[in-house]
Amino acid sequence: MFTIGCHLSSAKGYLKMAQDAASIDGNTFQFFTRNPRGGKAKAIDPADVAAFHEYAADHGIATFLAHAPYTMNPAAAKPETRQFALELLTDDLMRMENTPGQLYNMHPGCHVGQGMEAGIELIADALNQxxxxxxxxxxxxxxxAGKGTEVGGRFEELAAIIERVERKEKMGVCLDTCHVWEAGYDIVGDLDGVLAEFDRIVGLDRLRAIHLNDSKNPIAAHKDRHERIGEGQIGLEALVAVTNxxxxxxxPFFLxxxxxxxxxxxxxxxxLREAHVG
Structure with missing residues (x-):
């Protein structure tokens, strides 16, 4: 089944997100666990969760993707920033168990001048905790996309984090088409080659979600600027090739x-549904 959805506001709860997704023919959705710039998460309403499960079962919504806030940086140089990341991760993963078996996405972090190896070690240490x-x-x-001191612009960096995580069975990867394009992976001219490289380095069995986005910038720009489908430098034909x-x-694909x-x-x-085969 072709599973596709978009990023929705969690302000009104799980049921409303599922209803919004279904209203535009989506059968999945993504949301921030809290304000993307950080802050306290909204309390979870058990009645809303129960209503969501019933509605989701009736509308073919089996999977969703929760997204960590952008401010969470387990690779930070400052101990207090790393502690904040640990607290966010702990709280978010505890809250996720109200909806078992789902996906939680995070930007790995930025090493802020400590070096890539140090950043990788710090991220893995946080996950192990x-x-x-x-x-x-x-x-x-x-x-x-590999801008600044981001960790995760190369497949090898993600693989190195996962290799250091003790509970590897709890880990996966979300591939963002805009990001990999701007990181220098040619998904337009050599999608097969990019996926073969991902499989060799990380393993396609770990690929659990895709952010499907066009890009405002050319390949290897390292800027992270999303564009509407078919209106950017990747283009509709290449993005349709990804879904097929x-x-x-x-x-599952998330816009x-x-x-x-x-x-x-x-x-x-x-x-995208019209262009999807099967």
Missing amino acids: VLTADQTTTVLLETM HPALRDV ETPQDDLAGWGREIAL
């Missing part, structure tokens, strides 16, 4: 394209 044997949530590291690739067709309202994502979902 928060992952538990009984959690049902899979934590995804997102592929990054045999290795990716069972992976993070700049839109003014739900209708914009609805048009993109319709466009």
Whole structure:
């Protein structure tokens, strides 16, 4: 089944997000666990969660993707910033167990001048502190555009983090098409080659979600500027090829394209569904 959705506001709860997704023919969705710049998360309403499960089952919504706030940086140089990241991760993963078996996505972090190896070690250390044997949530590291001191702009960096994590079975990757393009991976001219490289370095079995975005910038720009589907430097044909690739067709897709309202994502979902094979 072709699983596609967009980024929704969690302010009104799980049920409303599922209803919004279904209203534009989506069968999954993504949301921030709290304000993307940080802050306290909204209290979870058990009645809302119960209503969500019932609605989701009736509308074919089996998977969603929760996104950590951008301010969470387990690779930070300052101990207090790393402690804040640990507290956020611990709280978010605890809250995720209200909806078992889902996906939680995080930007790996920025080493802020400490060096890539130090950043990788710090991220893995944070994950080793928060992952538990009984959690049902899979934590995804997102592929990054490689701007500044970001960790995760190369597949090798994600693989190095996962290699250092003790509970590897709790780990996966979210591939962002805009990010990998701007990091220098040619998904337009050599999608097969990029996926083969990902499989060799990380393993396609760890690819659990895809952020499907066009890019405002050319390949290897390292700037992270998302664009609407078909209106950027990647283009509709290449993005459709991503959704139809045999290795990716069972992976859920999430739109993070700049839109003014739900209708914009609805048009993109319709466009991609029409171009999807099978």
